[in-house]
Amino acid sequence: MSQRQIKLGAFLMETGHHIAAWRHPHAHAAAGLDFAHYAELAQIAERAKFDTIFFADSVGVRDTDLASLSRTARADHFEPLTLLSALSAVTRHIGLTATVSTSFNEPYNVARKFASLDHLSGGRAGWNLVTSSSETEAHNFSLDRHFDHALRYERAREFYDIVTGLWDSWEDDAFVRDKESGLYFDPAKLHTLNHRGKHFKVKGPLNVARAPQGWPVVVQAGASEAGRELAAQTAEVIFVAHQTLEEAQSFYRDVKGRLARYGRHPDDLKIMPGIFPVIGRTQEEADEKFEALQALIHPVVGVSLLSKMAGGVDLSSYPVDGPVPDLPETNGGKSRQRLLLDLARRENLTIRDLYLRIAGARGHQQVVGTPQSIADQLQQWFEEGAADGFNIMSPWLPGGLVEFAAHVVPELQRRGLFRTEYEGTTLRQNLGLRRPPNRHAIERSANAHALADAG
Amino acid sequence: MSQRQIKLGAFLMETGHHIAAWRHPHAHAAAGLDFAHYAELAQIAERAKFDTIFFADSVGVRDTDLASLSRTARADHFEPLTLLSALSAVTRHIGLTATVSTSFNEPYNVARKFASLDHLSGGRAGWNLVTSSSETEAHNFSLDRHFDHALRYERAREFYDIVTGLWDSWEDDAFVRDKESGLYFDPAKLHTLNHRGKHFKVKGPLNVARAPQGWPVVVQAGASEAGRELAAQTAEVIFVAHQTLEEAQSFYRDVKGRLARYGRHPDDLKIMPGIFPVIGRTQEEADEKFEALQALIHPVVGVSLLSKMAGGVDLSSYPVDGPVPDLPETNGGKSRQRLLLDLARRENLTIRDLYLRIAGARGHQQVVGTPQSIADQLQQWFEEGAADGFNIMSPWLPGGLVEFAAHVVPELQRRGLFRTEYEGTTLRQNLGLRRPPNRHAIERSANAHALADAG
Ligand SMILES: Cc1cc2nc3c(=O)[nH]c(=O)nc-3n(C[C@H](O)[C@H](O)[C@H](O)COP(=O)(O)O)c2cc1C
Ligand SMILES: Cc1cc2nc3c(=O)[nH]c(=O)nc-3n(C[C@H](O)[C@H](O)[C@H](O)COP(=O)(O)O)c2cc1C
Numbered sequence: 001m002s003q004r005q006i007k008l009g010a011f012l013m014e015t016g017h018h019i020a021a022w023r024h025p026h027a028h029a030a031a032g033l034d035f036a037h038y039a040e041l042a043q044i045a046e047r048a049k050f051d052t053i054f055f056a057d058s059v060g061v062r063d064t065d066l067a068s069l070s071r072t073a074r075a076d077h078f079e080p081l082t083l084l085s086a087l088s089a090v091t092r093h094i095g096l097t098a099t100v101s102t103s104f105n106e107p108y109n110v111a112r113k114f115a116s117l118d119h120l121s122g123g124r125a126g127w128n129l130v131t132s133s134s135e136t137e138a139h140n141f142s143l144d145r146h147f148d149h150a151l152r153y154e155r156a157r158e159f160y161d162i163v164t165g166l167w168d169s170w171e172d173d174a175f176v177r178d179k180e181s182g183l184y185f186d187p188a189k190l191h192t193l194n195h196r197g198k199h200f201k202v203k204g205p206l207n208v209a210r211a212p213q214g215w216p217v218v219v220q221a222g223a224s225e226a227g228r229e230l231a232a233q234t235a236e237v238i239f240v241a242h243q244t245l246e247e248a249q250s251f252y253r254d255v256k257g258r259l260a261r262y263g264r265h266p267d268d269l270k271i272m273p274g275i276f277p278v279i280g281r282t283q284e285e286a287d288e289k290f291e292a293l294q295a296l297i298h299p300v301v302g303v304s305l306l307s308k309m310a311g312g313v314d315l316s317s318y319p320v321d322g323p324v325p326d327l328p329e330t331n332g333g334k335s336r337q338r339l340l341l342d343l344a345r346r347e348n349l350t351i352r353d354l355y356l357r358i359a360g361a362r363g364h365q366q367v368v369g370t371p372q373s374i375a376d377q378l379q380q381w382f383e384e385g386a387a388d389g390f391n392i393m394s395p396w397l398p399g400g401l402v403e404f405a406a407h408v409v410p411e412l413q414r415r416g417l418f419r420t421e422y423e424g425t426t427l428r429q430n431l432g433l434r435r436p437p438n439r440h441a442i443e444r445s446a447n448a449h450a451l452a453d454a455g
Numbered sequence: 456m457s458q459r460q461i462k463l464g465a466f467l468m469e470t471g472h473h474i475a476a477w478r479h480p481h482a483h484a485a486a487g488l489d490f491a492h493y494a495e496l497a498q499i500a501e502r503a504k505f506d507t508i509f510f511a512d513s514v515g516v517r518d519t520d521l522a523s524l525s526r527t528a529r530a531d532h533f534e535p536l537t538l539l540s541a542l543s544a545v546t547r548h549i550g551l552t553a554t555v556s557t558s559f560n561e562p563y564n565v566a567r568k569f570a571s572l573d574h575l576s577g578g579r580a581g582w583n584l585v586t587s588s589s590e591t592e593a594h595n596f597s598l599d600r601h602f603d604h605a606l607r608y609e610r611a612r613e614f615y616d617i618v619t620g621l622w623d624s625w626e627d628d629a630f631v632r633d634k635e636s637g638l639y640f641d642p643a644k645l646h647t648l649n650h651r652g653k654h655f656k657v658k659g660p661l662n663v664a665r666a667p668q669g670w671p672v673v674v675q676a677g678a679s680e681a682g683r684e685l686a687a688q689t690a691e692v693i694f695v696a697h698q699t700l701e702e703a704q705s706f707y708r709d710v711k712g713r714l715a716r717y718g719r720h721p722d723d724l725k726i727m728p729g730i731f732p733v734i735g736r737t738q739e740e741a742d743e744k745f746e747a748l749q750a751l752i753h754p755v756v757g758v759s760l761l762s763k764m765a766g767g768v769d770l771s772s773y774p775v776d777g778p779v780p781d782l783p784e785t786n787g788g789k790s791r792q793r794l795l796l797d798l799a800r801r802e803n804l805t806i807r808d809l810y811l812r813i814a815g816a817r818g819h820q821q822v823v824g825t826p827q828s829i830a831d832q833l834q835q836w837f838e839e840g841a842a843d844g845f846n847i848m849s850p851w852l853p854g855g856l857v858e859f860a861a862h863v864v865p866e867l868q869r870r871g872l873f874r875t876e877y878e879g880t881t882l883r884q885n886l887g888l889r890r891p892p893n894r895h896a897i898e899r900s901a902n903a904h905a906l907a908d909a910g
């Protein structure tokens with residue numbers, strides 16, 4: 001049974017990924033800060049044998065358009081590491097992946113918290129390493145402007161080296177804890193990092209034993225050239241947003257093709273695009289469900305989204321059910337602005353029609369259909385070189401996840417495309433990723449061999 | 456029943472506070488990274504109605520003397536906030552107090568994590584604000600030297616203002632979540648901090664709703680003049696180490712006396728010295744238990760402790776059961792060095808005898824006795840102006856805490872000195888601390904009154 005299988009992440013977000021999910025008649029509108037809600041979601045995903053749950057993060061309130069923001073459930077939520085730590089106590093198998101920015105944290109703290117979570121959970125921690133793209137976050141960290149893109153990634157690369165170096169502070173068998181002799185650990189198996197780089201100086205060692213996974217799983221989600229390159233060097237999982245099979249295939253080929261340069265095998269990295277599934281027993285039911293959610297988008301929210309996508313033009317003074325006006329040229333996103341305008345003209349769309357086209361899945365692949373048709377699409381992407389798995393972004397929660405677990409997962413299992421039992425006890429084992437050996441233990445055994453050869 | 460009662464904290468640490476606790480025959484030597492161990496401890500403390508559990512922290516391996524460090528269980532442990540978050544899921548009433556340094560973190564991250572923990576736990580979070588005194592920690596945070604003492608406290612004060620300001624970002628009733636109208640929060644009840652100070656610039660707002668406690672409880676443990684002054688301005692609980700009743704009374708008078716200057720009432724601050732209790736059915740049994748632990752101190756560990764206390768002289772080359780040599784003068788801690796030498800001469804102590812005198816409770820009050828005699832002492836300190844409560848530092852865990860819960864707590868309850876049921880649902884309510892009103896709500900109601908007066 002070594003057939004390649006799909007990996008699944010449950011990308012959780014408050015009441016769901018649809019911007020109006022909180023207004024769904026069955027939604028628990030205050031779910032964003034309700035631990036019981038997340039405990040339920042994590043347990044649903046675990047019963048369905050998902051590899052991991054995943055939380056995105058922003059270190060600040062990103063949107064400054066209050067009229068729109070105040071009509072969404074996006075302004076406040078749990079900090080992901082505290083939330084995942086609590087969830088570790090109410091789950092046993094599922095991975096726990098949190099986003100933490102390299103731009104607004106210290107590497108020692110990040111190394112420590114993920115090592116701690118990995119110990120708490122028996123080897124289920126994953127770190128989504130992001131560099132954070134928003135200016136508003138930078139303003140919460142004594143910066144007038146965010147670091148430039150290239151600098152962000154340069155810092156991220158050094159940050160990664162420090163964190164993984166700290167994770168190797170202790171060899172796996174350093175702790176002997178011999179009550180008789182009084183020796184708690186073997187000092188020869190404790191290593192000081194002594195990192196002095198361009199952006200950070202970190203002495204070490206880490207004050208947490210080596211993690212059950214050796215290193216927590218490193219995830220990335222950067223789409224730029226710098227992001228892809230960093231991922232090729234370091235990431236074990238990539239989360240990504242694609243609209244079409246071709247786009248996904250091209251990204252997959254590109255990034256997997258970069259691995260050999262860094263001595264890595266294509267299987268060392270799992271690529272998992274986001275999927276926004278709307279599930280019905282029939283296509284009509286799925287369409288109706290989607291329309292019902294779409295109808296809940298408040299025009300202020302829809303118009304604001306559209307304005308941002310159209311490069312920052314203000315559309316709020318035009319009638320929402322009137323035609324899309326000729327947009328004044330702006331500096332931001334000219335080509336996207338042109339695309340939107342062409343689409344509106346071609347199909348004779350109103351402002352409302354147009355924002356409904358873009359408001360759903362935030363750039364991710366939106367799939368509205370039956371469990372069979374959704375499974376077909378996942379299978380196609382998986383088999384035709386576009387994905388190793390998927391990050392499931394349920395439109396509303398818990399409903400959408402319940403349906404995915406009840407109908408799509410069994411369909412994938414019937415096709416032999418998804419596990420029916422967890423393969424291992426750690427996230428790494430379930431994802432099929434090797435456990436990184438401790439660099440100092442490798443040296444030690446190399447030295448021992450050299451001595452043996454010499455002797 | 457408004458009789459003043461003792462507050463109790465359970466200061467948890469790996470296998471216990473005694474330096475050799477991990478070698479105790481019943482100790483679980485690997486407890487430091489075993490979540491089940493801490494879950495058990497938290498539940499024992501909660502059944503006994505303790506106000507809070509508490510974790511100290513250092514952001515690094517503090518001790519650089521490897522020979523000694525490798526014979527203790529102090530080099531590795533959970534990061535406190537991840538651990539407390541997990542513990543929030545397996546407890547319901549007890550407070551969750553974690554140490555986080557203002558020197559090696561960003562205020563936005565700290566505000567957010569504690570607000571998140573407060574939501575996770577339904578209002579049970581406490582923050583032990585420390586400035587961190589060790590150089591070795593600074594070396595993990597791109598600093599060649601730690602900030603000077605005065606600067607540390609200046610930064611801490613600004614840090615506190617930012618964190619509490621961020622905790623007031625949202626008024627308590629900001630979230631209306633009206634599905635019908637589509638309004639999720641009232642924009643007038645969201646406030647941007649716009650802090651621009653000497654050390655930090657933090658725009659805000661926080662991306663977490665106001666905490667159940669308004670603000671998580673702020674704890675401090677700084678003993679210097681600057682530490683006392685910061686505590687008088689800001690702390691709601693003080694953890695402190697005293698050896699004698701007189702010392703404790705003088706500290707208590709001093710700090711409580713400073714409160715009025717900041718418009719605070721003496722009851723707004725609870726002073727909780729650390730107590731290291733060794734409990735026996737008889738005095739002899741207690742003494743024997745203590746001696747048994749003392750006998751487990753490895754000479755390398757004892758001599759290293761003594762060397763440090765004696766200002767850094769190296770005693771490792773002298774026979775441990777021989778006399779204490781005449782110590783060469785050093786720069787560090789001359790007066791303590793003299794005290795130790797005088798004690799050794801007066802009582803004719805060997806090196807081993809001397810380190811055993813200082814190795815127990817790390818400067819905290821050591822009480823070896825029966826439940827009655829221990830309760831007597833707590834009662835005396837509580838009634839004679841030395842303490843509002845105590846931070847219980849069990850010599851070994853879980854044993855010492857089990858005994859305290861089984862024998863000392865009921866004795867205090869019989870005397871009417873300790874609760875038999877939690878008074879409230881939040882840490883603040885149990886400690887008898889008022890919930891801080893939101894500063895913007897105060898302004899709002901002041902404005903409303905001014906308008907009414909004018910009208
Ligand atoms: C599924 C997914 C999740 C993401 N989560 C986050 C996140 O939580 N926080 C964040 O700052 N960026 C997040 N991003 C954005 C990326 O990290 C990255 O900033 C963005 O793709 C732009 O790429 P670039 O920085 O390489 O230009 C996410 C992207 C994807 C596809
Ligand atoms: C019970 C107690 C717990 C403490 N916990 C910590 C801690 O976890 N981390 C830390 O850096 N300092 C801790 N301290 C030390 C104080 O915060 C402080 O640094 C020390 O008392 C020196 O005081 P000063 O900084 O005002 O000179 C603790 C002190 C006491 C009494």
